Amino acid sequence: MTTVQQHELTNYLPLATNEDSGNKTLLSTSEAPAISSSIPMQPSRWKTTEDHPNYFLYSNLLSEGWIFDRKVDNSDLQYSQFRNQLPLLFIVASVYILLSHIYRTVMDAKPKTLNQTYFYLFGSIIFLTTLHGTSCIKILVIITTSYFIGRFTGASYWNPILTWTFNLLVLVLNKYYTGYKFAAIGLPLLDQHAGILPRWYILFNFSMLRLVSYNMDYYWQLKKPRNQYHNVMGDDDFRSDKDRIAVPCQSIDYNYFNFLAYILYAPLYICGPIITFNDFISQVKIRSNKLTLKYVIIYAIRLVLVILVMEFTLHYLYVVAISKAQAWNKDTPLQISMVGYFNLVIIWMKLLIPWRFFRLWALADGIWPEENMVRCVSNNFSAQRFWKSWHRSFNRWTIRYIYIPLGGSSYFAFSMWVVFTFVAIWHDIELKLLAWGWLICLFLLPEIIASRLFTFKKFGHTSYYRIVCGLGAVANILMMMVANLVGFCLGLDGMKDMLVQIFSSTDGLIFLMTVIFCLFVAAQLMFEIRESEKRRGDPKWTM
Numbered sequence: 001m002t003t004v005q006q007h008e009l010t011n012y013l014p015l016a017t018n019e020d021s022g023n024k025t026l027l028s029t030s031e032a033p034a035i036s037s038s039i040p041m042q043p044s045r046w047k048t049t050e051d052h053p054n055y056f057l058y059s060n061l062l063s064e065g066w067i068f069d070r071k072v073d074n075s076d077l078q079y080s081q082f083r084n085q086l087p088l089l090f091i092v093a094s095v096y097i098l099l100s101h102i103y104r105t106v107m108d109a110k111p112k113t114l115n116q117t118y119f120y121l122f123g124s125i126i127f128l129t130t131l132h133g134t135s136c137i138k139i140l141v142i143i144t145t146s147y148f149i150g151r152f153t154g155a156s157y158w159n160p161i162l163t164w165t166f167n168l169l170v171l172v173l174n175k176y177y178t179g180y181k182f183a184a185i186g187l188p189l190l191d192q193h194a195g196i197l198p199r200w201y202i203l204f205n206f207s208m209l210r211l212v213s214y215n216m217d218y219y220w221q222l223k224k225p226r227n228q229y230h231n232v233m234g235d236d237d238f239r240s241d242k243d244r245i246a247v248p249c250q251s252i253d254y255n256y257f258n259f260l261a262y263i264l265y266a267p268l269y270i271c272g273p274i275i276t277f278n279d280f281i282s283q284v285k286i287r288s289n290k291l292t293l294k295y296v297i298i299y300a301i302r303l304v305l306v307i308l309v310m311e312f313t314l315h316y317l318y319v320v321a322i323s324k325a326q327a328w329n330k331d332t333p334l335q336i337s338m339v340g341y342f343n344l345v346i347i348w349m350k351l352l353i354p355w356r357f358f359r360l361w362a363l364a365d366g367i368w369p370e371e372n373m374v375r376c377v378s379n380n381f382s383a384q385r386f387w388k389s390w391h392r393s394f395n396r397w398t399i400r401y402i403y404i405p406l407g408g409s410s411y412f413a414f415s416m417w418v419v420f421t422f423v424a425i426w427h428d429i430e431l432k433l434l435a436w437g438w439l440i441c442l443f444l445l446p447e448i449i450a451s452r453l454f455t456f457k458k459f460g461h462t463s464y465y466r467i468v469c470g471l472g473a474v475a476n477i478l479m480m481m482v483a484n485l486v487g488f489c490l491g492l493d494g495m496k497d498m499l500v501q502i503f504s505s506t507d508g509l510i511f512l513m514t515v516i517f518c519l520f521v522a523a524q525l526m527f528e529i530r531e532s533e534k535r536r537g538d539p540k541w542t543m
Contacts, residue, residue: 057327062318070315075324079350086307086357093361096123096266100365116284116366117261124264133195138180139204142170143211143263147256150215155222160405163215167208168425174201175429205426206272209397210263214254214277216401221248241290241368244282245400253281267361271354273369273393276400280367288368296363303356310349319343326494328501333508336498337515340485347484348377351391369393381473381523383444383480384451398423412448417441424487436487443479447472466527473523474516 065072074080082089103119128136149166153159174180179201182190197203229247254277262280275283314320319342322328328336355372362369375389387395398419406415417438424437450472459465486495502508 054322054327054329054331057329058318058321058325061321061324065315067312067315071318072311073314073318073321075321076346076350079346079353082350082354082357089357092127093267093357093364096127097361097364099123104366117258120265120284121257121261124261124266124269127266127269128264129195131195131197132200133193133198134182134190135179135194135198135200137190139200139207142204143207143260146211146215147259150218155219159215159219163212163219167211171205171208171425172429174204203270206268206270206274207263208426209272209274209394210277212401213274213397214259214262217248217277218254221251221254224248226250241279241288244279244288245276247278249278249281265362265367267358267365267367268369271358273355273359273362273372274397275367275369275393276397283367287366291363291366291368296360299356299360299363303353303360306349306356307353310346310353313342313346313349317342317346320346323494326497328498331501333502333505333511336501337511340481340498344377344481344484348373348390370396378522379526379529380480381476381526383440383447383476386480387440394423413445416444427487432491433487435492436483439479439483439486443476443483447476466524469527470520470523473526474519477519477523478516 059071061073061075062071063074074083100116100119100123104116107115125136128139132139146163146166149162150159153162179199182188226248258281259277262277265280268275319339322339323343328339331339352373359369359371370393372391372393373389374392377390380386380389402419402422403415406418408415420437420440421434424433427433454468456465459468482495482499485498486492502512
């Protein structure tokens, strides 16, 4: 027996063979060190640090973490701002909700008086001033201008024309002048008091949606007043949540005071979810019957859990930093694809968490906005239905204020290009986002054509129908991943590099075929999930 064999044996057995005598004897404590000392001891690997060859390329983007001494990937600017300010936001939201409920209790306001809007407006102005300091003057000037455009043009076609022109122009000018400077009008001192979030123009995109909503709801109310809607039970009763959106308020409700309370409503000011003016005022009058204490508590618990999942992910998957540094040199096709996939998962979570936080704030205050993310990002196979469950309140906003006015489904092939061009510009005025929007339209076309030609009514009875649908679902998933990686993660150049590395090698092509097979199996599972939702009457089954 060799020395190494003796060493391995003594590691696991208390008995060793004494080759001189041929008898098994118990090794003495004095003999054991002599045998093991010839082999160097190995360090523990439980807390080993990152040793990937590309680690040095993105290590500077990592920060100190709190989970098992791991570094945390806090390099995404959008989410890091929310993550760093989360304790402060929690305190502000808690104080706001407490004061709001005290005000409601003390005032004992009747629904028709809208007295709660006094608190909404007063609290929102304090919140806005704290956030943006003297820049709140700029915000008030812009939103007031939009208000008077709607009021002065009334029921004429100039209302929607000027409303859209003005608000789109504001988006462009806000970015070009980076929020403007008081120094340009000789007041440089005011620029020194810009609040804790000086870049107010980044958040103004959501205010722009509310400005359009107010003017268009007012315009449609003048075209068809409330008393012409026969499906309304009474003055302030609604049969459904759709009635709250579609049925206009009383003409007296479209005043400047309610306008400000709606546009500046603190819980939804920063990033939504989006709620229309009609819906907001109707909920101030009569609370949604879906809003219960049990629902709010369960929703809060779910928010805490998803935040913890995000923290764990950022401590163990540094894909955001890797994509920023493009540190995938010599990575395998599988590794590169996983960087892309988990970037999409993190994008989904980084949007889900703030939206759920601010929605929870509004729910606790008595306002019911729509849930923005109603499906996991990995549970989608249809490009059309994907957009119904991703940023759902924004999707409904575009349908109400762009898609339907442009003719709806009758002109779908045209209106979808307008919708996604606006969505891209609304996110930011960048080439990669325009490319993203147009790629979405391009990738939607095959599904639209196939769904109209290869219908369930004609082919649902065939044995190959599910197989063809599964292959179509695989194509949809791959195209959606490419479009979103271009728009929100890698950009055009990064996506090009990733595709070249996948298609330029045999291993890459083998990997691609494996992915197609796995996605095909996943699509069949998603088909069954939709069928189970349909059987139990879950409203999500159509999404």
